[in-house]
Amino acid sequence: MKTKSSQAERVIRDLFALAGIDINGSRPWDIRVNDDRTYARILRAPELTFGESYMDGWWDCEALDECMHKIMLANLEEKVADNWKMLFRILQSRLFNMQSSSRAFEVGERHYDLGNDLYRAMLDTRLNYTCAYWKNAATLDEAQEVKLDLVCKKINIRRDMRILELGCGWGSFAKYAAEKYGAHITGVTVSKEQVALGMELCKGLPVELRLQDYREVSGQYDAVISIGIMEHVGYKNYRTYMEVASRCLKDGGIAFIHTIGRNVSATRINAWMDKYIFPHSMIPTIGQIAKAMEGIFVIEDIHNFGPDYDRTLLAWYHNFEKAWPLLKSKYGERFFRMWRFYLLSCAGSFRSRTNQLWHFVMTKPGTPQPECRFS
Numbered sequence: 001m002k003t004k005s006s007q008a009e010r011v012i013r014d015l016f017a018l019a020g021i022d023i024n025g026s027r028p029w030d031i032r033v034n035d036d037r038t039y040a041r042i043l044r045a046p047e048l049t050f051g052e053s054y055m056d057g058w059w060d061c062e063a064l065d066e067c068m069h070k071i072m073l074a075n076l077e078e079k080v081a082d083n084w085k086m087l088f089r090i091l092q093s094r095l096f097n098m099q100s101s102s103r104a105f106e107v108g109e110r111h112y113d114l115g116n117d118l119y120r121a122m123l124d125t126r127l128n129y130t131c132a133y134w135k136n137a138a139t140l141d142e143a144q145e146v147k148l149d150l151v152c153k154k155i156n157i158r159r160d161m162r163i164l165e166l167g168c169g170w171g172s173f174a175k176y177a178a179e180k181y182g183a184h185i186t187g188v189t190v191s192k193e194q195v196a197l198g199m200e201l202c203k204g205l206p207v208e209l210r211l212q213d214y215r216e217v218s219g220q221y222d223a224v225i226s227i228g229i230m231e232h233v234g235y236k237n238y239r240t241y242m243e244v245a246s247r248c249l250k251d252g253g254i255a256f257i258h259t260i261g262r263n264v265s266a267t268r269i270n271a272w273m274d275k276y277i278f279p280h281s282m283i284p285t286i287g288q289i290a291k292a293m294e295g296i297f298v299i300e301d302i303h304n305f306g307p308d309y310d311r312t313l314l315a316w317y318h319n320f321e322k323a324w325p326l327l328k329s330k331y332g333e334r335f336f337r338m339w340r341f342y343l344l345s346c347a348g349s350f351r352s353r354t355n356q357l358w359h360f361v362m363t364k365p366g367t368p369q370p371e372c373r374f375s
Helices: 003-019 038-044 046-055 064-073 082-093 106-112 115-123 138-153 172-181 190-199 235-248 271-276 286-292 307-331 333-351
Strands: 162-166 184-189 209-211 221-227 247-262 298-304 355-363
Touching: 038 046, 046 082, 046 172, 046 271, 046 307, 046 333, 064 307, 115 307, 138 172, 138 247, 138 307, 138 355, 162 172, 172 184, 172 190, 172 209, 184 190, 190 209, 209 333, 221 235, 235 247, 247 286, 271 333, 307 333, 307 355, 333 355
Parallel strands: 162 184, 162 221, 184 209, 221 247
Antiparallel strands: 247 355, 298 355
């Protein structure tokens, strides 16, 4: 008679075989199981426990990014039956606003405030924590500057232009736009560590960074942009975001969004990502964003360069791995495995085209079409 453990192992082996992944195989993307309890643990709540069991050292994979690429390409998540915990999370996200004002600062405290030493070691010299643009670039620093300049061109930046940045990070865009183009930037973030370091880096420039929820911003600006905040807004608040951007945008101005995107609309949060990396994060679709801006904005351009995020994430991971000897005493081995799973699984999601990276350029209805450079 087969035990529950052996039955769970057979299910997992058959499931991963659909993606071309062998359990205890010899290829770089194959999974090596270190603890036989892994099989049953993953089946209990796959979305959460697959990552947790990796964090605990129950399984390993040499080429984790390629493994995740194959898993997503084969849509294995859809082949695993929903359990009650996943159904509860769907119901919870539909009944409650998981990205409300009262929860806005949680992602700052739990993720962005982890430690500036971590982010300085992992990111480029300007501390861009969003996708780089690798066209005509060979290094991460070059690719991030190309991205920043592309954003500037898409909003028709000019000297003394007043720009509002919703979700400003450590001020990477603000510093670049102020230094190179003489623009005046007001940025808001939910991370106190980003504000403190960002204001230090932008000292002497026409830049103001604030610890503030995007919903509380006021004033009038020539451009309203966001580079990586839409993933934290939540589907119940997409319309609110558009209303804030419109309220703060002068007539004739340009609004701009840089965001990760998914192919199919969802109203729930990924369990592992929510618990360990980005609390209450949610990736939008083009349909959700377009619906939210109906009657508020006209879409002038949509640009997808999602494959560039695969390369960006790998660059971050290599920086993180190289710096780990200096970081490990503070963060610990479980954090290393968690962060490795985060960065490389995300790389796999862009390689499989499960996730995209979009730029939206928008204007208010009735505005003459701007002569922007879109790529």
